[in-house]
Amino acid sequence: MLTKLEGHYSFDFDCLDDMLRYCQDNNPTGKWIDGPSSRRRATDFHKLPGGGKSSWKDTVNSGSNGWPEGRERFNGKVMEAAARCTSHSKRQALTVEQAGFMPLVPLYASGAPAYMLNFGEGSQQADTIVRLQVDLCAAAGHPSERIINWGSALCVLIDSLENSGKSVEVAGVMAVETVNGGKVQTVTANTVIKPAGQSLDIDRMAFALAHPCYLRRLFFALVESVPETHTGYSSGYGACRKPTPKHGVKTISGVNANRDAADCLDTAIERVERIYNGD
Numbered sequence: 610m611l612t613k614l615e616g617h618y619s620f621d622f623d624c625l626d627d628m629l630r631y632c633q634d635n636n637p638t639g640k641w642i643d644g645p646s647s648r649r650r651a652t653d654f655h656k657l658p659g660g661g662k663s664s665w666k667d668t669v670n671s672g673s674n675g676w677p678e679g680r681e682r683f684n685g686k687v688m689e690a691a692a693r694c695t696s697h698s699k700r701q702a703l704t705v706e707q708a709g710f711m712p713l714v715p716l717y718a719s720g721a722p723a724y725m726l727n728f729g730e731g732s733q734q735a736d737t738i739v740r741l742q743v744d745l746c747a748a749a750g751h752p753s754e755r756i757i758n759w760g761s762a763l764c765v766l767i768d769s770l771e772n773s774g775k776s777v778e779v780a781g782v783m784a785v786e787t788v789n790g791g792k793v794q795t796v797t798a799n800t801v802i803k804p805a806g807q808s809l810d811i812d813r814m815a816f817a818l819a820h821p822c823y824l825r826r827l828f829f830a831l832v833e834s835v836p837e838t839h840t841g842y843s844s845g846y847g848a849c850r851k852p853t854p855k856h857g858v859k860t861i862s863g864v865n866a867n868r869d870a871a872d873c874l875d876t877a878i879e880r881v882e883r884i885y886n887g888d
């Protein structure tokens with residue numbers, strides 16, 4: 610999960626549950642014990658829509674069970690975006706056959722001879738998988754509302770792509786750096802939030818992409834778990850770094866690069882679509 614290489618610390622998680630488990634099993638170390646931001650009393654830094662604030666316990670619970678309150682913010686926007694996606698790509702026709710890419714458990718349990726979901730005639734299977742990495746890092750000066758708007762726009766894009774017949778793989782990336790003794794020190798977390806082919810759990814997606822405490826509690830907890838980060842990060846959690854581009858993966862930039870659009874959900878949705886389409 611954690612790789613250390615000459616001042617560079619990289620977390621890689623195959624799923625959100627693995628990240629949550631690591632954060633709960635690894636307590637703050639050394640200097641972080643006295644005042645870790647991940648576990649501190651909720652402030653405006655952890656503010657949610659409606660005026661509530663998310664504690665450490667609240668954050669872990671939302672990560673495990675999803676954040677329906679976040680999903681409710683963008684529910685009405687998804688079908689509009691899906692219509693735009695469908696207008697640019699052919700919707701997949703799905704059929705139930707004896708061979709396919711995903712089993713339908715109820716049919717299998719009933720003894721039906723055909724229980725596998727497959728792409729129907731005329732579908733373009735090679736074009737159905739979309740791989741995204743999204744930048745979830747946000748500087749301390751961003752209000753929670755801006756983070757929530759941008760993350761909600763990401764959810765709308767992903768949900769609309771799935772509704773238009775594509776299978777989306779989503780990796781969330783958070784990366785920071787600081788200078789320690791004249792040397793650059795980095796901490797990066799890469800978490801697979803949704804593998805390709807997996808059904809979309811939109812409530813958990815809303816938590817990972819739009820909940821401000823995914824960064825401000827869980828990522829901070831990762832930094833606090835690494836003893837070597839004490840000196841370089843003792844007065845903060847570093848400056849945000851952009852994700853490293855990957856071949857065959859579309860990168861969606863984060864709120865730092867799009868603060869002008871993220872103050873309003875509608876403009877955030879428009880900007881995220883433009884980034885995805887390469888405009």
